[in-house]
Amino acid sequence: MSIVDTVKQAVTGAVTGAMVRLTPDAPVDPLATKHGALGRSVPRVDGPLKVGGQARFAAEVPVEGLTYAALVYSTIAHGRIVTLDTAEAVAAPGVVLVMTHENAPRMAPPAIFMSNPRAAGASDLPIMQDPSIHWNGEPVALVLADTQEQADHAASLVRVSYEAAQADLSFDQARAQAHAPDSVLGEPARIAIGDAEAALAAAPYRVDLSYRTPRHSHGAIEPHAATVLWEGDKLVVHDATQMLHATQWTLAGIFGIREEDIRILSPFVGGGFGGKGLWSHQILAIAAAKLSKRPVRIALSREGVFRVAGGRTTTGQRVALGANADGTLAALIHTGVAAMTAHNNCPEQFTFPARHLYAAGSFLLEQKVADIHMLANTFMRAPGESVGTFALETALDELAEAMALDPIELRRRIEPDKDPTSGRAFSSRHLLEAYAKGAERFGWSQRPAPRSRREGEWLVGMGVATATYPYYRMPGGSARIRLTAEGAVVQMGSHEMGMGTATAQAQHAADRLGLPLERVRFEYGDTDLPPGTIAGGSSQTVSIAAALLAAHEVLVAQLLKLAGNDSPLGGLKAAEVEARDGGLHHKEDTGRGESYASILARAGRAEVVAQAEAPRPMEVMKHSMHSYGAQFCEVRVSAVTGEVRVSRFLGSFDCGRILNPQTARSQFRGGIIMGLGLALMEETEFDERTGRIMNPSLAEYHVPVHLDVPEIDVIWTDIPDPHSPLGAHGIGEIGITGVGAAVANAIHNATGRRVRELPITLDKLL
Amino acid sequence: MRFTINGQAVEASVDLRTSLLDLLRDHLHLYGTKKGCNQGACGACTVLVDGNRINSCLALAVQYQDRAVTTVEGLAGEHGLHPLQQAFIEHDGFQCGYCTPGQLCSAIGMAAEAERGVPSAVTADLSAGPVVLDHDELRERMSGNLCRCGAYNGIVEAITQTLVTGAAE
Numbered sequence: 001m002s003i004v005d006t007v008k009q010a011v012t013g014a015v016t017g018a019m020v021r022l023t024p025d026a027p028v029d030p031l032a033t034k035h036g037a038l039g040r041s042v043p044r045v046d047g048p049l050k051v052g053g054q055a056r057f058a059a060e061v062p063v064e065g066l067t068y069a070a071l072v073y074s075t076i077a078h079g080r081i082v083t084l085d086t087a088e089a090v091a092a093p094g095v096v097l098v099m100t101h102e103n104a105p106r107m108a109p110p111a112i113f114m115s116n117p118r119a120a121g122a123s124d125l126p127i128m129q130d131p132s133i134h135w136n137g138e139p140v141a142l143v144l145a146d147t148q149e150q151a152d153h154a155a156s157l158v159r160v161s162y163e164a165a166q167a168d169l170s171f172d173q174a175r176a177q178a179h180a181p182d183s184v185l186g187e188p189a190r191i192a193i194g195d196a197e198a199a200l201a202a203a204p205y206r207v208d209l210s211y212r213t214p215r216h217s218h219g220a221i222e223p224h225a226a227t228v229l230w231e232g233d234k235l236v237v238h239d240a241t242q243m244l245h246a247t248q249w250t251l252a253g254i255f256g257i258r259e260e261d262i263r264i265l266s267p268f269v270g271g272g273f274g275g276k277g278l279w280s281h282q283i284l285a286i287a288a289a290k291l292s293k294r295p296v297r298i299a300l301s302r303e304g305v306f307r308v309a310g311g312r313t314t315t316g317q318r319v320a321l322g323a324n325a326d327g328t329l330a331a332l333i334h335t336g337v338a339a340m341t342a343h344n345n346c347p348e349q350f351t352f353p354a355r356h357l358y359a360a361g362s363f364l365l366e367q368k369v370a371d372i373h374m375l376a377n378t379f380m381r382a383p384g385e386s387v388g389t390f391a392l393e394t395a396l397d398e399l400a401e402a403m404a405l406d407p408i409e410l411r412r413r414i415e416p417d418k419d420p421t422s423g424r425a426f427s428s429r430h431l432l433e434a435y436a437k438g439a440e441r442f443g444w445s446q447r448p449a450p451r452s453r454r455e456g457e458w459l460v461g462m463g464v465a466t467a468t469y470p471y472y473r474m475p476g477g478s479a480r481i482r483l484t485a486e487g488a489v490v491q492m493g494s495h496e497m498g499m500g501t502a503t504a505q506a507q508h509a510a511d512r513l514g515l516p517l518e519r520v521r522f523e524y525g526d527t528d529l530p531p532g533t534i535a536g537g538s539s540q541t542v543s544i545a546a547a548l549l550a551a552h553e554v555l556v557a558q559l560l561k562l563a564g565n566d567s568p569l570g571g572l573k574a575a576e577v578e579a580r581d582g583g584l585h586h587k588e589d590t591g592r593g594e595s596y597a598s599i600l601a602r603a604g605r606a607e608v609v610a611q612a613e614a615p616r617p618m619e620v621m622k623h624s625m626h627s628y629g630a631q632f633c634e635v636r637v638s639a640v641t642g643e644v645r646v647s648r649f650l651g652s653f654d655c656g657r658i659l660n661p662q663t664a665r666s667q668f669r670g671g672i673i674m675g676l677g678l679a680l681m682e683e684t685e686f687d688e689r690t691g692r693i694m695n696p697s698l699a700e701y702h703v704p705v706h707l708d709v710p711e712i713d714v715i716w717t718d719i720p721d722p723h724s725p726l727g728a729h730g731i732g733e734i735g736i737t738g739v740g741a742a743v744a745n746a747i748h749n750a751t752g753r754r755v756r757e758l759p760i761t762l763d764k765l766l
Numbered sequence: 767m768r769f770t771i772n773g774q775a776v777e778a779s780v781d782l783r784t785s786l787l788d789l790l791r792d793h794l795h796l797y798g799t800k801k802g803c804n805q806g807a808c809g810a811c812t813v814l815v816d817g818n819r820i821n822s823c824l825a826l827a828v829q830y831q832d833r834a835v836t837t838v839e840g841l842a843g844e845h846g847l848h849p850l851q852q853a854f855i856e857h858d859g860f861q862c863g864y865c866t867p868g869q870l871c872s873a874i875g876m877a878a879e880a881e882r883g884v885p886s887a888v889t890a891d892l893s894a895g896p897v898v899l900d901h902d903e904l905r906e907r908m909s910g911n912l913c914r915c916g917a918y919n920g921i922v923e924a925i926t927q928t929l930v931t932g933a934a935e
């Protein structure tokens with residue numbers, strides 16, 4: 001079965017298109033519009049632990065008899081190991097084990113992401129099983145010692161010689177042989193509607209532009225780490241992960257053991273952004289723990305993160321727009337190539353925004369991949385959409401300029417009434433409203449003509465761009481509610497990398513159950529809990545919400561049964577009651593109800609436990625579901641040095657109902673700030689002669705620091721999506737989208753200069 | 767070796783290569799102080815030594831005997847969280863929380879530096895005495911503490927409210 005089929009099946013099961021259309025919409029979630037705990041700025045439930053230094057991350061679990069791991073990385077990009085001399089390392093003080101392909105236990109290759117709904121492998125390359133080398137930086141040896149200092153020292157004593165084979169390292173050369181991927185996240189790699197090239201050629205206004213975007217690194221401040229213990233045949237991994245249950249399933253396949261014998265815990269993750277998945281370091285640490293019969297801690301060095309945990313790949317894109325005199329689009333072409341490896345499956349879906357954003361008479365949307373000998377690239381905050389909106393939204397700005405139209409006015413003229421490529425109705429789309437609100441608040445009408453506003457050495461300009469990210473809800477998650485007279489605990493093996501999951505879902509549970517916030521708790525971060533879905537694709541909030549909603553239906557049925565006919569609830573059906581004031585009550589007859597404590601006491605029960613799996617995400621099959629935003633940026637560019645300072649920024653979003661304004665604002669801001677990095681400074685430098693990453697450190701891979709970041713204003717429409725649980729959309733990724741273009745467009749407005757290659761460093765402006 | 771950590775005398779015998787950061791984390795199990803890069807680039811490991819902020823990953827433990835080391839675990843007082851810790855919660859000055867201990871210790875050391883008149887790269891008058899921590903001064907002085915979650919706005923608000931004279935509401 002192809003990956004496309006697998007993914008489609010994961011979403012719909014055996015349901016056909018016709019059946020999807022005939023399936024009625026789920027009723028609107030009553031909590032979508034209700035104000036209780038939801039909609040309030042509740043401070044993070046884990047705040048005191050985090051500011052007190054008491055939150056325990058993966059490398060911080062105390063274990064008796066722990067050993068520490070250090071890795072040795074290959075120095076060639078392709079070829080094989082010829083000799084391995086480990087004698088000196090083995091003899092070094094404190095060394096417990098030196099593991100190489102010669103003595104590593106046999107392990108199956110990881111099941112690659114999307115080959116199964118629970119596959120987590122970033123690549124399907126075998127790990128330390130043979131002498132072959134596939135990227136510069138691939139681990140060739142792992143050293144275990146009693147202390148980290150001893151392990152690091154011994155790792156420096158391992159001597160390796162290689163025989164190099166021809167390696168494909170140049171993106172421009174590999175582009176010539178670019179090929180279509182099997183699919184782009186289950187979607188076709190090419191969409192053509194009408195004859196876009198002909199329409200472009202015939203259009204009275206056109207732009208036809210090329211863009212380049214570099215590799216990026218997630219740069220989570222917590223480096224990847226795991227603490228691994230074998231307890232007999234049972235494996236316990238304290239991991240930093242955003243895919244708990246998928247990791248469990250995939251490890252079971254690699255080590256040939258039962259899933260039930262693996263427990264993964266990850267209560268706190270020090271930033272993920274797509275990067276905290278299953279890489280070789282966890283697998284190697286587990287293998288080393290097995291060989292040495294000792295618990296192992298592997299905490300990657302910052303360099304190690306760059307060598308073994310992949311980031312965003314580089315792209316070359318073309319955007320060509322043909323416009324009619326009235327400002328409508330005759331042709332929208334967005335094509336290009338992303339660098340990938342022959343062993344992974346992450347084509348950086350940069351054409352996705354153009355599939356859904358604007359109306360046009362014809363479309364050509366196509367992406368290919370070029371195989372490079374490099375570490376597998378992976379998902380990083382808004383993979384595709386982040387760099388795709390850079391190209392699309394700067395091209396639109398150029399078109400608006402060519403047509404002497406305000407860029408916001410251009411977007412009004414190309415606003416579609418239904419999804420332009422799928423033809424489906426939008427579930428909830430208020431992009432123009434976000435633009436209008438944002439423009440007013442930002443003072444867009446004050447935007448100067450290009451290169452006309454100067455304050456001393458500083459040229460000042462404003463830019464705008466659309467932000468967009470799809471709505472995803474992952475199937476397969478289950479939630480459990482344990483209700484007692486004191487309150488409730490909701491349990492699900494989900495993830496908290498700082499998004500505010502535990503806080504928002506506690507708010508959700510409180511409102512769903514009609515309990516005060518202080519009487520509910522959300523437990524997560526452990527595969528012993530009912531299965532969660534991955535924290536990816538901005539899907540987790542609604543994926544958990546749907547499971548909790550389903551579990552709540554089961555709970556209500558159980559409670560009504562327990563209450564029996566002696567209760568004021570006697571004879572009522574589930575549809576006639578609602579949860580509020582610590583119990584169940586008749587929806588209309590306010591006096592008729594019973595508290596949970598009373599139902600439990602009369603039934604002689606200490607607790608009621610209800611668990612259910614979320615229904616399949618039919619809403620995404622029926623509707624075109626996306627989030628939107630308008631990003632407004634003001635920059636100051638030094639006419640002397642080319643230095644760019646972002647002086648003001650506003651994000652105006654349309655992302656359904658906002659559950660917790662304070663944590664939501666932080667998510668949006670965090671995305672925008674990563675977008676400022678993408679626009680102005682971030683680049684993982686790949687040496688095309690050797691395949692080596694040249695700046696594997698936070699000193700040389702620059703991320704925005706305090707002084708780079710102005711106060712970022714964030715507003716939202718807060719209009720619930722009638723088709724999603726809680727009326728909500730995920731918001732973790734949309735913040736980064738559109739930012740690159742908003743900054744680039746502002747720089748053009750300030751300087752008259754167009755830069756079509758990221759990052760926009762000062763050398764490109766001089 | 768003898769150390770004073772958060773007011774407590776502790777003894778530890780460690781490899782001379784051990785950094786102050788690894789002493790705290792691996793040997794004393796004070797995991798509040800974080801390791802983000804181990805090379806002085808991120809500030810996650812910031813602790814206070816006799817009131818001054820340092821990157822503990824760049825410090826050898828052996829050099830810090832008989833000095834007073836304060837980590838995030840030592841910031842709270844008898845009556846609960848330090849006001850700055852409380853303000854971080856109120857202003858949402860973190861998401862994942864991994865950079866937070868470093869931001870907290872750094873901010874406290876930073877405010878003391880400004881009070882003493884230590885100039886920064888954006889200080890206009892180098893001889894003016896105590897430095898007023900305006901938006902630029904504060905952000906410049908905190909720029910050694912990276913936050914990849916991008917909680918900078920909340921961090922600046924929390925510091926301003928708590929540690930900047932005259933800014934308290």
Ligand code: FES
Nearest residue numbers: 802804806809823
């Ligand atoms: S861990 Fe010390 S500065 Fe990064």
Ligand code: FES
Nearest residue numbers: 861863865913915
């Ligand atoms: S809160 Fe995550 S790095 Fe600052």
